[in-house]
Amino acid sequence: MTAYLDTTNGQPYCKGCGHPHVLDALDHALQAAGVPPHRIALVTDIGCVGLADAQFPTLHTVHSLHGRAAALATGMQLAAGTDGDEPLKPVVLVGDGGSTIGLLHLVHAAQLDVDVTVLVHNNLIYGMTGGQHSGLTPHGFRTTTTPDGCLTPPLDLGRVLAGAGCGYFARARAPSNELGELLAEGIRRPGFACVEALELCPTFAARIGGMTGKGLREMTSEGGLAMGVLERREPRAGPVRRGNGDPAPALFGAGIAPEPTWSRLQRPVQLVVAGRAGERVQSAAKLAAVAGAAAGLGATLRTDNPVTQGRGFSVAELTLSPEAVRYTGLDRPDIAIATAPEGLAQLAQRGLLAGPLAAHRIVCDESLEPPAEAHVERAPLRKRHGGAAAALGAVLEAVDAAGWFDPRAWEVAIQARPEAQRASVRRTLAKAGVSVRAARGRRSCG
Amino acid sequence: MPVTSPKASRVVLTAGNAMIARGALAAGCNFFSGYPITPASEIYAELMRALPDHGGVAVGAPDEISALSYAVGASLAGARSMTATSGPGWALMIETVQYALMTETPVVIVVSQRLGPATGGATQGAQGDVLLVAHATSGGYPIPVLSPVDARDCFELTVEAFRQAELLRTPVVLLTDKETSKTLETVDVGTLEAATVMPRRPAATDAAFVPYEIETLEDVPAFAPVGGRHKVTATGSAHDADGRLKKNDPSTLRQLRHLAAKVEARAEDLECARRDHPPGARTLLVSYGITARACRQAATELQADGHPVALLELLSLFPLPRRTLREALPGIERVVVAEENADGLYARELKPLLDGVEVRQVNGIGAMLTPAQIREVVSA
Ligand code: SF4
Numbered sequence: 039m040t041a042y043l044d045t046t047n048g049q050p051y052c053k054g055c056g057h058p059h060v061l062d063a064l065d066h067a068l069q070a071a072g073v074p075p076h077r078i079a080l081v082t083d084i085g086c087v088g089l090a091d092a093q094f095p096t097l098h099t100v101h102s103l104h105g106r107a108a109a110l111a112t113g114m115q116l117a118a119g120t121d122g123d124e125p126l127k128p129v130v131l132v133g134d135g136g137s138t139i140g141l142l143h144l145v146h147a148a149q150l151d152v153d154v155t156v157l158v159h160n161n162l163i164y165g166m167t168g169g170q171h172s173g174l175t176p177h178g179f180r181t182t183t184t185p186d187g188c189l190t191p192p193l194d195l196g197r198v199l200a201g202a203g204c205g206y207f208a209r210a211r212a213p214s215n216e217l218g219e220l221l222a223e224g225i226r227r228p229g230f231a232c233v234e235a236l237e238l239c240p241t242f243a244a245r246i247g248g249m250t251g252k253g254l255r256e257m258t259s260e261g262g263l264a265m266g267v268l269e270r271r272e273p274r275a276g277p278v279r280r281g282n283g284d285p286a287p288a289l290f291g292a293g294i295a296p297e298p299t300w301s302r303l304q305r306p307v308q309l310v311v312a313g314r315a316g317e318r319v320q321s322a323a324k325l326a327a328v329a330g331a332a333a334g335l336g337a338t339l340r341t342d343n344p345v346t347q348g349r350g351f352s353v354a355e356l357t358l359s360p361e362a363v364r365y366t367g368l369d370r371p372d373i374a375i376a377t378a379p380e381g382l383a384q385l386a387q388r389g390l391l392a393g394p395l396a397a398h399r400i401v402c403d404e405s406l407e408p409p410a411e412a413h414v415e416r417a418p419l420r421k422r423h424g425g426a427a428a429a430l431g432a433v434l435e436a437v438d439a440a441g442w443f444d445p446r447a448w449e450v451a452i453q454a455r456p457e458a459q460r461a462s463v464r465r466t467l468a469k470a471g472v473s474v475r476a477a478r479g480r481r482s483c484g
Numbered sequence: 485m486p487v488t489s490p491k492a493s494r495v496v497l498t499a500g501n502a503m504i505a506r507g508a509l510a511a512g513c514n515f516f517s518g519y520p521i522t523p524a525s526e527i528y529a530e531l532m533r534a535l536p537d538h539g540g541v542a543v544g545a546p547d548e549i550s551a552l553s554y555a556v557g558a559s560l561a562g563a564r565s566m567t568a569t570s571g572p573g574w575a576l577m578i579e580t581v582q583y584a585l586m587t588e589t590p591v592v593i594v595v596s597q598r599l600g601p602a603t604g605g606a607t608q609g610a611q612g613d614v615l616l617v618a619h620a621t622s623g624g625y626p627i628p629v630l631s632p633v634d635a636r637d638c639f640e641l642t643v644e645a646f647r648q649a650e651l652l653r654t655p656v657v658l659l660t661d662k663e664t665s666k667t668l669e670t671v672d673v674g675t676l677e678a679a680t681v682m683p684r685r686p687a688a689t690d691a692a693f694v695p696y697e698i699e700t701l702e703d704v705p706a707f708a709p710v711g712g713r714h715k716v717t718a719t720g721s722a723h724d725a726d727g728r729l730k731k732n733d734p735s736t737l738r739q740l741r742h743l744a745a746k747v748e749a750r751a752e753d754l755e756c757a758r759r760d761h762p763p764g765a766r767t768l769l770v771s772y773g774i775t776a777r778a779c780r781q782a783a784t785e786l787q788a789d790g791h792p793v794a795l796l797e798l799l800s801l802f803p804l805p806r807r808t809l810r811e812a813l814p815g816i817e818r819v820v821v822a823e824e825n826a827d828g829l830y831a832r833e834l835k836p837l838l839d840g841v842e843v844r845q846v847n848g849i850g851a852m853l854t855p856a857q858i859r860e861v862v863s864a
Binding site: 095 | 493506515532537539553554555556558559565670673709711720781784852
């Protein structure tokens, strides 16, 4: 079997660095796992660890932004995982620093159980940037940024990832006999695997922190850091939903074949309906928009509600136009309707009840108390239609009275609704006194 | 302009976000990664639902950095990929946008604007991100930016965004806004053109592959996917044609110049706009996104009052519309640029191209600009 690791030009690391040992183990593991070389992708993070790219001249190498190697690998695997004869096997090479800044990517890859292997080169510090402490630096360890020793406990990647449902986690020292075997098992596993290699950075961890090979061994024995395979679970079902291979469905539903002779408009008209969240205010306006479309009109519908969508007000602003709607905002609407106090307050806030922007016709439920200066028609909307259908009833009544389009358009809009909703809409239509059968004489308004 | 054509009309009531999702499907998008944010969230939900049935993969990410990194990783493996966000999410994505640019990896990023800065007003529309998206790279490398005015544009310009991304091998932004994203609107889908997007140019199978090989600065390198038979080397570090890390070697500096040159050389082909120049018009009303609709209305009203005004709706904002302006400016004495931000952000970019004409601006935040505001500035 060919070795993928090419050291003919030597290795770029400082003397005594642990990285070459980790790469030896990786080379061994890649060969042992038997993945065809074109289906291996080495995704390397920033730092000394990223110098590995050049060492594997026959494999795909992607050198990432700092911390993002696992995220790139995840996207790559999800997209290409099912291509070709063999699954794509991204192997992420990242340091303890990259694991710190990109921790969430490791966590999410573990949650997805995506077929990515993460090889963490943990030498306790950031090497390339000058020996600073990382999230994995041991408590009390001296670094260039912790002159009195690291003040925080180290992040235990195994335990963090176990909490994310990690399918495979193993830890070993580099060099060691186990590392390659553990890595090979991780790569073979058809799902996420993380192998943490504990190793020495002589330039910083040894020179400043006083770490030695013996020190590393003591961390694991006396320090209580668990070694070997710490998590091993059955692979879970695919991390994303996949189609069943049937032909793709049409991009759009049937839509409506408009009947332009049903339009009665010469100019754009606007209707605002405002009420209480949960009382189908926006749905009422939508029915009118679709009915308008059935009559060959252009329609736009802006909606507004508080950020907590289940309570407070609900407002819908409908524009119908014999041409495509140009401006979608309100400009002295023809009709404004309030079915609940929350809605009335919204009409007031928009200046639609009185003053220069006041709607031409204002209808509100009889229970509401509009300001005295507003010219408001009060109607028993809630009593007649019930709270949940008051907005629909009011919209049907007002649009029918305005005669914007032939009422047969309502039936087309009702047909466009899901089956289960149609009967109740028709009942409201009847209560509103709108007849959808007989076309009326042609007239124009606006 | 009539709403419906006499033949094959099929009208749906839909929102810009839904049309962006459908446009992506029509363009052959087969990877989407998302993270929720108002006002772009419906694109995410729609593609999580629909993409698997179209043979693609959609995945939820734990943050926007992951979302774009997944999309870029997927594209490196050959997928046509997209993500969607708003200003705050774009801010988190900027480093990865530069990575896509540097590695010449196509990706479409939808940015639906809301009022900023910071969290700003999640449900308040705005056009305040126009310079933030265009000038997101160290070194000022160009990012093509498209900008739909209505729901139909949302579909067509999403297709165009994929075309530009694949053609140029670079990230492309579809810049929309809360109003365009979320307002429901009638669209005659029976008259939409079938979309065809050419894939990025594949590397020859029988020749040696040099990942970033170009003959001229303007060339777009041939593509080979990670996982294919050609050995791929990709890196966000300054690199030569082989993808070898080199800081200030002449070959590296040439690759860097190429990142701009490949876009600039095709700049005029990337321009999209709609314009109308009625006889006698001396004023040109320039806008984009939601504000272009207020301009349409203002121009209609001015025309009715006997004051013809020319209209220019910019559907692509970057590269700057040099060709479009060259065509639109003859006979024009005054240009009015309208956009929903405090000081006229895009107007700053346009002004150097508007030498010799009077430039006026209509700006504002917190509400859509109105036709009345625009008329007032035009008539002043
Ligand atoms: S700085 Fe440390 S990690 Fe980097 S190459 Fe030198 S010894 Fe290895």
